[in-house]
Amino acid sequence: MHHESLKTNHHSNHQSMTLKHKHQSMSDHHKTHDYKRSVTQFIFTHQILLTLLWTVGFLLIFIWQRSAVDRVLEYRRWAIPSRPIPKLRPFVLDLRDFGAVGDGFTLNTASFEAAIKEIKRRGGGQLNVPPGNWLTAPFNLTSHMTLFLAHNSVILGVDDEKYWTLMPPLPSYGYGREYPGPRYGSLIHGQNLNDVVITGHNGTINGQGQTWWKKHREKLLKHTRGPLVQIMWSSNIKITDITLRDSPFWTVHPYDCKNVIIRNVTILTPLSDAPNTDGIDPDSCENLVIEDSYISVGDDGIAIKSGWDQYGIAYxxxxxNILIRNVTARSTVSAGVSIGSEMSGGVSNITVENLLVWNSKRAVRIKTAPGRGGYVKNITFRNITLDNVRVGIVIKTDYNEHADEGYDRNALPVIDNISFSGIRGQGVRVPVRIYGSREIPVSNVTFKDLLVGISYKKKHIFQCSFVQGRVIGKIFPSPCENLDIYDDEGRLVKQATSDNSVDADYDA
Structure with a gap:
C-alpha cells in the first residue's frame, strides 16, 4: 500500500512538473514571440531612423578607412627614409645651404643662382635638390655640373611671365616660333657648356604650364613660350632618372648639341589643351640617344628638327646619328615620333626601334613642305607596336607652315631611303599614308614584316602617292600599287604600276 501510494504520489508529482514545464515553455514562447514582434514593430516604425544611422555608420567607417590609407601613403612618402643621394662629383652642395625654402611659395631663384655660381667658381660640382617644392624663375646651369633631384623633390617654375628672361630667336628659326621677335628662355637653361648632368631619384621638374597654355589660347602673350629644359651649343649632356611635367612649350630641347643621352625619363602633360608641349625635340643635334622612357604629351612625343625654312638652310x-629605343609614347594630337616639320638643315641616320605608341592619333610621321629644303634620309623604323592608333605611318609633304614670306618656294626637300620593318598593331584605322607630290617624291621606301589589325573597312587603308619603293615578303594589309613586290629571297614578284594618285579618304 505504502509503495503504491508513493508510486501514485510520484506520478502525480511528475504530471504536475510536466504541466508546469509546459506552462513555462508556453510562457517563454509567448515572451519570445512578443519580443520578436516588438523588435519587428520597432524596425518598421523606425526604419528611416535606422537607415540613417546605418548610412552614417558606413560613411564614418569609409572616411576612417580612407584617412587611414592616406596616412599610410603619407607615411610611406615622407616617413620612410629616402635613398641617400650619391656623391657624383667631388664637390657637393645642398640647395638649402643657400637659403632656399621648399614650401612651394618662396621664390628660390637667388639660391639656385648662388649655388651654381659657387660650382662654377670651383670648376664643377654637384647641386642636391632635397625633398620639397622649390619654386623658382629660370636659371642657368654651368659646365661640369650635376643637378640632382632627390626623391620627392620638385623644381617648380614660376608661372608669371615677367620672371622669364627674353632671348633672341634661335638662329636657325629666325622667328620666335609662335611670334616674331624675342622668345622666352627655358626654366632650366644652358649655353656653350660641357659635361652637364641632370639626374636624380625620380625627382620632378614642373613647369606649371597651365597658365601659359590658357594665355596662349586667349592670345594674351606677346612672345613665344619657353621650353622646360633647353641646352644650346653644348656637348656631353645627360638627362636621366627624372620626371618632367607641364612644360609651357616644348619640354626638353637640346639645340645644336653633341653627345647627348636622355634615359629613363617620364614626360607628362595633358593630352589636350596643352598646345605644343612636345616631349623631346632634338634640334640640329649629333650623336644623341633617347631610351627607356615614357612620354605622354599634348603634341609630338619626340620631334627631330633642324631649323625652319631659309633660316635653317642658312644655319x-x-x-x-640619333638612336631612339625602348620608348612608350602617347599623343592624341600628333605623333609618337616625328621628323620635322622644321628640318631645313637636314635629318639623317636615324634609328627608331622598340617603340610602343598607344591610344594616339599617329604613331610615326615625317612632315615637310616646299620651302623647307634640306633632306630626310637613311631613316630606320623597326619593331614598332601600334595599339589603337588612328594612323600608323605618315609621310606628309605639304605641311605648309612658314616663318615668314621670305622662304624660297623652290627649296624642295629630299626624302630618301626610309625603312619600316617589324611593324605590329591592332585597332589601327589607316596603317600607312605616304603622300609625296610631284615636287617632292618619296623615294626608296622599304616595308618588311608588317602585320597590322585594322579598324577601317574602306578600300584605301594603305595609301600612297608619288612614292617609289618595295615590299619584301608578305605584309598585311596589302600594299598600294606604287611599290614593287619582292619575295623573302629578294626576287622581284610584281613591279609597281606608274599610277601616282590615290583617292584619299582620310586626312592625316
Missing part, C-alpha cells in the same frame, strides 16, 4: 646644321 646648315643637320640632326644626325
Amino acid at each position: 646648315g646644321q643637320p640632326s644626325t
Whole structure:
C-alpha cells in the first residue's frame, strides 16, 4: 500500500512538473514571440531612423578607412627614409645651404643662382635638390655640373611671365616660333657648356604650364613660350632618372648639341589643351640617344628638327646619328615620333626601334613642305607596336607652315631611303599614308614584316602617292600599287604600276 501510494504520489508529482514545464515553455514562447514582434514593430516604425544611422555608420567607417590609407601613403612618402643621394662629383652642395625654402611659395631663384655660381667658381660640382617644392624663375646651369633631384623633390617654375628672361630667336628659326621677335628662355637653361648632368631619384621638374597654355589660347602673350629644359651649343649632356611635367612649350630641347643621352625619363602633360608641349625635340643635334622612357604629351612625343625654312638652310646644321629605343609614347594630337616639320638643315641616320605608341592619333610621321629644303634620309623604323592608333605611318609633304614670306618656294626637300620593318598593331584605322607630290617624291621606301589589325573597312587603308619603293615578303594589309613586290629571297614578284594618285579618304 505504502509503495503504491508513493508510486501514485510520484506520478502525480511528475504530471504536475510536466504541466508546469509546459506552462513555462508556453510562457517563454509567448515572451519570445512578443519580443520578436516588438523588435519587428520597432524596425518598421523606425526604419528611416535606422537607415540613417546605418548610412552614417558606413560613411564614418569609409572616411576612417580612407584617412587611414592616406596616412599610410603619407607615411610611406615622407616617413620612410629616402635613398641617400650619391656623391657624383667631388664637390657637393645642398640647395638649402643657400637659403632656399621648399614650401612651394618662396621664390628660390637667388639660391639656385648662388649655388651654381659657387660650382662654377670651383670648376664643377654637384647641386642636391632635397625633398620639397622649390619654386623658382629660370636659371642657368654651368659646365661640369650635376643637378640632382632627390626623391620627392620638385623644381617648380614660376608661372608669371615677367620672371622669364627674353632671348633672341634661335638662329636657325629666325622667328620666335609662335611670334616674331624675342622668345622666352627655358626654366632650366644652358649655353656653350660641357659635361652637364641632370639626374636624380625620380625627382620632378614642373613647369606649371597651365597658365601659359590658357594665355596662349586667349592670345594674351606677346612672345613665344619657353621650353622646360633647353641646352644650346653644348656637348656631353645627360638627362636621366627624372620626371618632367607641364612644360609651357616644348619640354626638353637640346639645340645644336653633341653627345647627348636622355634615359629613363617620364614626360607628362595633358593630352589636350596643352598646345605644343612636345616631349623631346632634338634640334640640329649629333650623336644623341633617347631610351627607356615614357612620354605622354599634348603634341609630338619626340620631334627631330633642324631649323625652319631659309633660316635653317642658312644655319646648315643637320640632326644626325640619333638612336631612339625602348620608348612608350602617347599623343592624341600628333605623333609618337616625328621628323620635322622644321628640318631645313637636314635629318639623317636615324634609328627608331622598340617603340610602343598607344591610344594616339599617329604613331610615326615625317612632315615637310616646299620651302623647307634640306633632306630626310637613311631613316630606320623597326619593331614598332601600334595599339589603337588612328594612323600608323605618315609621310606628309605639304605641311605648309612658314616663318615668314621670305622662304624660297623652290627649296624642295629630299626624302630618301626610309625603312619600316617589324611593324605590329591592332585597332589601327589607316596603317600607312605616304603622300609625296610631284615636287617632292618619296623615294626608296622599304616595308618588311608588317602585320597590322585594322579598324577601317574602306578600300584605301594603305595609301600612297608619288612614292617609289618595295615590299619584301608578305605584309598585311596589302600594299598600294606604287611599290614593287619582292619575295623573302629578294626576287622581284610584281613591279609597281606608274599610277601616282590615290583617292584619299582620310586626312592625316
